[in-house]
């Protein structure tokens with residue numbers, strides 16, 4: 001299947017799944033309503049968004065020196081910093097650091113992006129996902145379908161059946177019972193694991209600290225109980241100052257889970273003797289980010305703080321879910337980030353109605369519609385057609401002649417389908433009929449020429 005057809009084909013299958021659509025609609029609407037309510041409580045929300053955007057822009061403009069400062073401060077505090085150009089190098093670094101057969105993991109988009117679990121499995125290491133939704137997806141041998149709620153495509157009875165067959169025979173489908181079953185299963189893993197693997201929401205250049213924001217407390221366990229902690233961090237997670245957290249810790253929970261404040265925020269700086277992990281490794285991952293940085297329009301995708309608010313308001317995501325996007329990052333942010341990071345996924349920028357809802361809710365004001373249009377460069381075969389359209393639209397006489405021709409054509413060929421190759425366009429929509437009288441003609445007829 002060509003890259004241009006990947007999303008439309010995958011979406012077609014998902015659209016036919018009415019159970020999936022009902023589950024997605026219920027979940028996304030619940031989260032977005034919660035977000036709307038708590039955002040409305042903040043009088044200076046728009047100022048905060050602007051501040052968040054400014055800090056991210058500043059960080060990317062000075063990324064090289066901020067990363068160097070981060071490395072210097074983290075190393076001085078006892079951490080070991082590694083640099084990975086791509087996914088394969090990052091996985092190799094992490095795998096080389098692990099000498100046990102099981103590790104516990106905090107939910108992390110960066111590790112999903114680089115395929116860390118699969119790479120560790122190939123080396124005989126089982127990575128236990130400890131976030132409840134990630135655990136569900138892992139037990140089902142499935143892939144996450146939402147940045148924040150990876151198992152959003154499962155309903156309660158499906159989760160019960162899964163737990164019944166794997167970790168908790170006979171469990172009923174009461175949410176508290178399911179959570180308790182997961183808790184008992186994971187507690188054993190936390191207490192025996194000697195290695196923890198995490199990502200990070202933010203990396204602070206000023207102090208060399210990492211920050212993980214979460215809701216379940218599993219992250220706190222992974223970050224504090226094991227002897228060794230390995231954190232895989234995309235280089236765009238850097239923020240200049242500790243004080244910048246004051247902005248992002250107000251923006252993120254309200255935008256992601258619709259909470260005023262998230263239950264657990266863990267911040268650590270290197271090694272604290274006698275307390276927590278005594279070996280701390282940080283793997284800073286590029287994996288296409290410096291290429292994205294070179295694009296003056298597309299680089300704003302690197303501002304993303306992975307709140308998932310844009311997914312929850314997207315009419316396309318709501319109908320097809322995350323798997324149709326074919327990449328770790330789905331929804332509106334996935335549609336602009338995945339093509340830029342990979343150089344592939346060329347159909348994703350077209351997976352949008354350009355309604356602008358994603359831009360309105362983004363806490364760091366990423367202009368997703370602008371980037372979508374920017375990435376919708378027509379393929380070479382379409383460029384002559386686009387050139388001809390551009391020539392006609394920029395010359396009023398040609399444009400008027402074109403309209404007359406279109407009206408004549410519509411009268412001669414009443415079918416609302418175009419011949420190949422334009423038939424692909426009319427296969428999914430009716431050909432609009434040009435009005436018999438244009439505005440200009442009406443004006444001339446009723447007012448005379450001006």
Ligand code: SF4
Pocket residue numbers: 147255303304305306307308309310311333358361362363364365366
């Ligand atoms: S693009 Fe904005 S709204 Fe979407 S996940 Fe990233 S920060 Fe959140």
